[in-house]
Amino acid sequence: MNVMFWDLTLLAVFVVAFSVFLFVKRKKIKKEGLLFLYHTKWGVKFIDRFGKKHKKTLKVLSYISVFVGYILMIIMIYLFVEILIVYIFQSNVVRALKIPPITPLIPYLPQIFNLNFLPPFYFSYWIIILAIVAITHEFFHGIFARIANVKTKTTGFGFFPFFFPVFPAAFVSIDEKSMEKKKNFEQMAILSAGTFANIITAILGIILMALFFSVSFSPSGVVYNDYAYGFVNVSSINSVNGVQVQNISYAVLSNLTKPGTQNKIVAGNETFYGIKGISSTGELVLYYDSPAIENNLTGAITKIGDVKITNLNELSSVINSYSPGESVNVSTYDGTKESVKEITLGTSPDKKAWIGITFVNSQASGVGGVISNLISSYKDPHVYYTQNFKGAEFIYNFFWWLVLISFSVAIVNMLPVGIFDGGRFFYLTILSITKSKKAAEVGYKISTYFFLILLFALMILWAKSFF
Numbered sequence: 001m002n003v004m005f006w007d008l009t010l011l012a013v014f015v016v017a018f019s020v021f022l023f024v025k026r027k028k029i030k031k032e033g034l035l036f037l038y039h040t041k042w043g044v045k046f047i048d049r050f051g052k053k054h055k056k057t058l059k060v061l062s063y064i065s066v067f068v069g070y071i072l073m074i075i076m077i078y079l080f081v082e083i084l085i086v087y088i089f090q091s092n093v094v095r096a097l098k099i100p101p102i103t104p105l106i107p108y109l110p111q112i113f114n115l116n117f118l119p120p121f122y123f124s125y126w127i128i129i130l131a132i133v134a135i136t137h138e139f140f141h142g143i144f145a146r147i148a149n150v151k152t153k154t155t156g157f158g159f160f161p162f163f164f165p166v167f168p169a170a171f172v173s174i175d176e177k178s179m180e181k182k183k184n185f186e187q188m189a190i191l192s193a194g195t196f197a198n199i200i201t202a203i204l205g206i207i208l209m210a211l212f213f214s215v216s217f218s219p220s221g222v223v224y225n226d227y228a229y230g231f232v233n234v235s236s237i238n239s240v241n242g243v244q245v246q247n248i249s250y251a252v253l254s255n256l257t258k259p260g261t262q263n264k265i266v267a268g269n270e271t272f273y274g275i276k277g278i279s280s281t282g283e284l285v286l287y288y289d290s291p292a293i294e295n296n297l298t299g300a301i302t303k304i305g306d307v308k309i310t311n312l313n314e315l316s317s318v319i320n321s322y323s324p325g326e327s328v329n330v331s332t333y334d335g336t337k338e339s340v341k342e343i344t345l346g347t348s349p350d351k352k353a354w355i356g357i358t359f360v361n362s363q364a365s366g367v368g369g370v371i372s373n374l375i376s377s378y379k380d381p382h383v384y385y386t387q388n389f390k391g392a393e394f395i396y397n398f399f400w401w402l403v404l405i406s407f408s409v410a411i412v413n414m415l416p417v418g419i420f421d422g423g424r425f426f427y428l429t430i431l432s433i434t435k436s437k438k439a440a441e442v443g444y445k446i447s448t449y450f451f452l453i454l455l456f457a458l459m460i461l462w463a464k465s466f467f
Helices: 003-024 044-053 055-089 091-097 123-147 176-180 184-216 250-256 312-320 366-375 392-413 421-434 437-464
Strands: 029-032 035-040 152-159 169-174 217-222 229-232 237-240 264-267 270-278 284-288 300-304 327-333 338-344 383-387
Touching: 003 123, 044 055, 044 123, 044 152, 055 091, 055 123, 055 184, 055 392, 055 421, 055 437, 091 437, 123 152, 123 169, 123 184, 123 392, 169 176, 176 184, 184 217, 184 366, 184 392, 184 421, 217 312, 217 327, 229 270, 300 312, 366 392, 383 392, 421 437
Parallel strands: none
Antiparallel strands: 029 035, 035 152, 152 169, 217 300, 217 383, 229 284, 237 264, 264 270, 270 284, 300 327, 327 338
């Protein structure tokens, strides 16, 4: 039985158990806005005791929390602008992403939309991560409220009745009237505490993910980025697919972008198989006639002959031990099966034996790139890893989703919009600067409506990209 069977079984058991709980406790569940909330006293004593015991330390952390809040707000606005630019100018990317820009995080989201660039997202991940992220987020609100002498009245969880009976969030209900009487900074510390907790969770998640990966996975092959290519002046092209040409246009060459023997280009005395693109200086970037293209080599290289390949240096060393023209068995793995092809090694531009593959350190740019590179910094981008025991990938993907969701909740929650903590945080910032409640309220409303309108525009652009 596979993971999906047990995961769906857990989902069914949870839905039944939770439905029974809601029926039994129906008199204690109150509707507040769009949510149904179940109030309890769980954790209130812990919040009070922890806040009182570590008051000095938490006072210091409150300054860090507010600072982190501002950083997260800046990051979220920056990412929002980047996303908007993509939706306006790159409709092909939007179509490839498939999912709407406003989509609730539900189990099996990557599987439903066939998002192969994301690992599976199971119900078991969803319910555990939701509990970790929501509980730490809300309890930090309560703990930081405690050091400001703001009482936590109740804790509990809420759920949307419009989907199916599972709870999307925990909450702490603090004394709002008491909080409003506190200094602006104290209120901002309480508001930013939840996102601060999410960032701490994300950092711990990265550490656990790196440690787990180091003992649970082993290098088992080499992953290459592309086939080898070179730069050629367009005027030097003699023929395309056997047809002699003179002064060929870029428009004709644009049909030859797929690397393969069906796109044969002869320039001078060299043969190329397909065009990669055009350089900034106007030169063509063409794929060399190489064994990799001729044999349609794909997947991670795991063996050369009988020698196992675990890193780039080993691959280079083994290939250099052969001479051009020699035949060798190359084993590859494409994620589902292993293939072995007998390949005759070619001659590289520097007259050595080669397969004709290339390795590019593609570092993602922008804030998103920095975050992505940080999360995967412990992995060699050119190495293919395999799990040392059954279930290692399942556990690793859990940590991956924990980090992603923790960070996502942190930055989204600091968007200066009224429904998020960032909205009131933004209001208090303006109030602190202007000393005017009217100015703060106007700024708060403008910011809220501005981003809500942009979210609506993103939905329209997403729908438009499919037409």
